[in-house]
Amino acid sequence: MTSLYEHAGGEEVLHRVEEAFYDKVLADPVLKTQFAERLPDHVDHLTWFTAESFGGPDRFTKQLGFDHIIAVHRNLAITDEQRRRFVELYVEAFEEAGLMDNDAFRAAVRSHAEFGSEVAQQNSHAKTDEELHPIREVPRWTWDGDD
Template identity: 75%
Template structure:
């Protein structure tokens, strides 16, 4: 089974996607308060997280750890509208990045986004540690890859 990471084109494909996405959120009026300024490491961190979640190297866990991710989302109070816009812009970036457009891959990416954005939203609204989402490690996302063509 091919990983989502490999199908996306590895680090190169995912970095291209995250750069396009990050540029979009920085310019978006609704998301600007969540992303008020360009941080030099943000695209790399996004790439590391997505790569690890899609079955690639575990750099995010080794270099930053999941507690880092919880910390950056705490107290952002992400609205439903912001969460929806985040997913919308990510899928726009996905289309613009030239990643494979097959429906099984596209659906897996969308499901990953929907899940992850809900975790981030819950953590952004948590007042106490008990209100945080129970996820404490980068999830490994899988998919039902398309059947291989006959040779």
């Protein structure tokens, strides 16, 4: 069975999806406090994370490491509304790229975004390391969800 990464079309396609997603969150009234300005490497980092999570190259782990994603979300105090909107826009970017014709892929993308946003939200409120979500590596997502 092909990986989610292969099904999506690889890194180039995922980069285009993440670019479209990033444009959405930068313009979104609910998320603009979390995404106040365009960061030069953010789309690349999002792409690396998604690619690795979907079964592609482990560039995110090798070049940034999971501690990076924990540090980025610390003290953001992500609200439930922001978490839900993030997932909505993420799925929308995949839909607009024409990648959601397969129901299993659609479900995997949504569950990936839901899980990731829950981890980010928990970490955004953590005052101590003990309050952080226990995951410490990029999750490997499969057609059935978290591997």
